[in-house]
Amino acid sequence: MDAGDDPAAEADLAVYRSTYGLPACTTANGCFSKVNQSGAASSPPADQGWGVEISLDLDMVSAACPQCKILLVEADSANTNDLGASVDTAVRLGATEVTNSYGGTESSVTPGDAAHYTHPGVAIVASSGDSGYGIPNEPAVFSSVVAVGGTSLTKAADARGWTETAWNSDGGAASSGCSAWIDKPTWQTDANCPGRMVADVSADADPQTGPAVYVTDTLGQPLQPGWNIVGGTSASSPFVAGVIALAGNPGKYADASSFYAPAARGGLNDVVGGNNVTGLDCGGDYQCNAVAGYDGPTGMGSPNGLSAF
DSSP states (O other): OEESOOTTHHHHHHHHHHHTTOOOOOTTTTSEEEEETTSOSSSOOOOOSOHHHHHHHHHHHHHHOTTSOEEEEEESSSOHHHHHHHHHHHHHTTOSEEEEOOOEEOOTTHHHHGGGGOOTTSEEEEEOOSEEESSOEETTTSTTSEEEEEEEEEEOSSSSSEEEEEOEETTEEEEEEEEEEEEOOTTOOOTTOSEEEEOSEEEEOOTTSOOEEEESOOTTSSOOSEEEEOOSHHHHHHHHHHHHHHHTOGGGOSSSGGGGSGGGGGGEEOOOSOBOOSSOOOTTOTTTBOOSSOBTTTBTOEEOSSTTO
């Protein structure tokens, strides 16, 4: 799900996939499709400066699931109603995983938007946000959505070969928060939040440790056309959606409850260390600090193979 048209989306995707030795994913071979929010291939909405976001989404789902078909739905605008309608369109057209790398601070109108993100049998995934601890964002806050937080991932001389901490660098941090408008789901049992807590799982989101992305449509962004390193939970959400697709069990994700089950723990890297404090501070609590077990910035952890998925 993105807003506005990126006329170079398919061509940029081809460069990314050929560079990394991934199979071609084109309109011609039936792997790639681009439609507007009504589901039509014609009359795409105008470019709205989301070109970098679009390339990031396409490249990350490609990296996680090279054999997956990709449907890019371009909303008429970044308006909540248009984005929600685009999710409904993606599901209607057969998408089994839907990733949403956008969000807005929850409010009294938030519960009314939930229907767009409630599609049993389809995994709806969303970025937690990039502004640290505070008021959670929708759509990540909906109980029907897998909310994806962010980590910093660096090489290490240990058995895993990597060290992972809560992302907080380069002017951003993985968002987390306790909802004032969405009830706590029964499968979420953290002690100090009476409402829905964000996030559920996580993946690398630090721009300093982020992925390479190929994009030529950089309208409105401080990037040069070509290869760039991009981060944010806009990177971790499509990556996790791709992992879910690779595992092939979208029916598990009417909500994120499966990640909280004891059986999932061996398939997740428990992220311990770091915090997402950029302004508000949770006073050392798990809501803004990456601790053993569940925490707000990284949820239950990052993918460790496919067994948790």
